[in-house]
Amino acid sequence: MTQNTIGNILEVRNLTKKFGNFVAVDQVTFDIQKGEIFGFLGPNGAGKSTTIRMLTTLLRPTSGKATLLNYDIVNQSDKVRKHIGLVAEKIILYDRLTARENLEFFGNLFHLPQTDIKERTRKWIARLDMENWVNAQVGTFSTGMKQRINIARALLTEPDILFLDEPTLGLDPQTTHLIRQFIRELNEQGVTILLTTHDMLEAEELSNRIAIIDHGKIVAQDTAENLKKIVSEKDHPTLEDVFLQITGTQIRDTGNERMTPTHGHRFGFRKTSRVR
Numbered sequence: 539m540t541q542n543t544i545g546n547i548l549e550v551r552n553l554t555k556k557f558g559n560f561v562a563v564d565q566v567t568f569d570i571q572k573g574e575i576f577g578f579l580g581p582n583g584a585g586k587s588t589t590i591r592m593l594t595t596l597l598r599p600t601s602g603k604a605t606l607l608n609y610d611i612v613n614q615s616d617k618v619r620k621h622i623g624l625v626a627e628k629i630i631l632y633d634r635l636t637a638r639e640n641l642e643f644f645g646n647l648f649h650l651p652q653t654d655i656k657e658r659t660r661k662w663i664a665r666l667d668m669e670n671w672v673n674a675q676v677g678t679f680s681t682g683m684k685q686r687i688n689i690a691r692a693l694l695t696e697p698d699i700l701f702l703d704e705p706t707l708g709l710d711p712q713t714t715h716l717i718r719q720f721i722r723e724l725n726e727q728g729v730t731i732l733l734t735t736h737d738m739l740e741a742e743e744l745s746n747r748i749a750i751i752d753h754g755k756i757v758a759q760d761t762a763e764n765l766k767k768i769v770s771e772k773d774h775p776t777l778e779d780v781f782l783q784i785t786g787t788q789i790r791d792t793g794n795e796r797m798t799p800t801h802g803h804r805f806g807f808r809k810t811s812r813v814r
């Protein structure tokens with residue numbers, strides 16, 4: 539395995555993504571050290587998922603650069619893909635297939651040897667406490683069960699770094715607890731994690747370091763402990779206090795305000811439309 543001299547698994551430099559005139563990700567720069575859990579936080583529409591999609595080779599950056607284990611995410615995307623796992627915002631599973639069939643399908647899609655597919659399917663299903671459901675159709679599962687299989691799917695390649703885009707969104711406290719515990723264990727076993735979440739307690743509990751992105755730009759980056767020092771008017775500030783101080787309290791439902799106003803929109807704003 540290629541290793542960086544300063545222990546960074548991921549190095550992101552001035553990474554930028556424009557959709558037309560709209561700058562979704564604006565000169566983003568950060569490093570993730572091997573073995574850490576890196577919390578990537580920001581309001582709705584800040585650019586978290588777009589950044590993740592570039593880092594996982596699904597979306598081509600407009601400019602800037604990122605390397606994963608020294609492999610360039612654009613020019614060496616095949617190499618990069620061998621080392622990453624992605625749990626995206628949307629669950630990617632086939633409802634008509636059973637849990638096992640889903641994992642075998644994706645294992646084949648990843649060109650894994652049959653013995654690895656069988657062994658890893660068994661392992662991750664057990665680790666995510668889904669053994670009783672392995673032969674049931676995913677379409678019959680609760681959201682929490684689907685997400686557990688979805689995480690198993692992302693781990694089939696045994697990645698060095700796992701990108702988790704809001705992995706506990708909409709899950710009950712029990713599943714959330716199981717997934718958080720699982721993330722911790724995975725990390726203890728050496729998997730580096732990039733985690734996005736809107737749950738500030740979750741971010742603080744799990745992350746070694748946190749970056750906050752707002753309007754496409756990184757606006758803060760440090761440990762939760764150090765970030766809290768910037769809140770002066772409270773004795774025991776929470777990460778939420780930090781987040782609101784840095785990003786403000788304005789609701790982000792006006793959409794592409796970074797875009798040059800277009801004709802027909804008198805105030806230059808409109809509802810965010812998610813063109814994927």
Ligand SMILES: Nc1ncnc2c1ncn2[C@@H]1O[C@H](COP(=O)(O)OP(=O)(O)OP(=O)(O)O)[C@@H](O)[C@H]1O
Pocket residue numbers: 557560562580581582583584585586587588589793794810811812813814
């Ligand atoms: N394919 C696209 N075309 C045009 N605009 C896009 C596209 N994908 C994302 N955007 C816009 O880029 C901005 C950043 O979106 P992104 O999904 O990265 O935000 P996010 O930080 O993940 O937000 P959330 O917390 O809501 O998931 C949003 O304004 C979004 O509407």
Ligand SMILES: [Mg+2]
Pocket residue numbers: 586587588627703
């Ligand atoms: Mg997102």
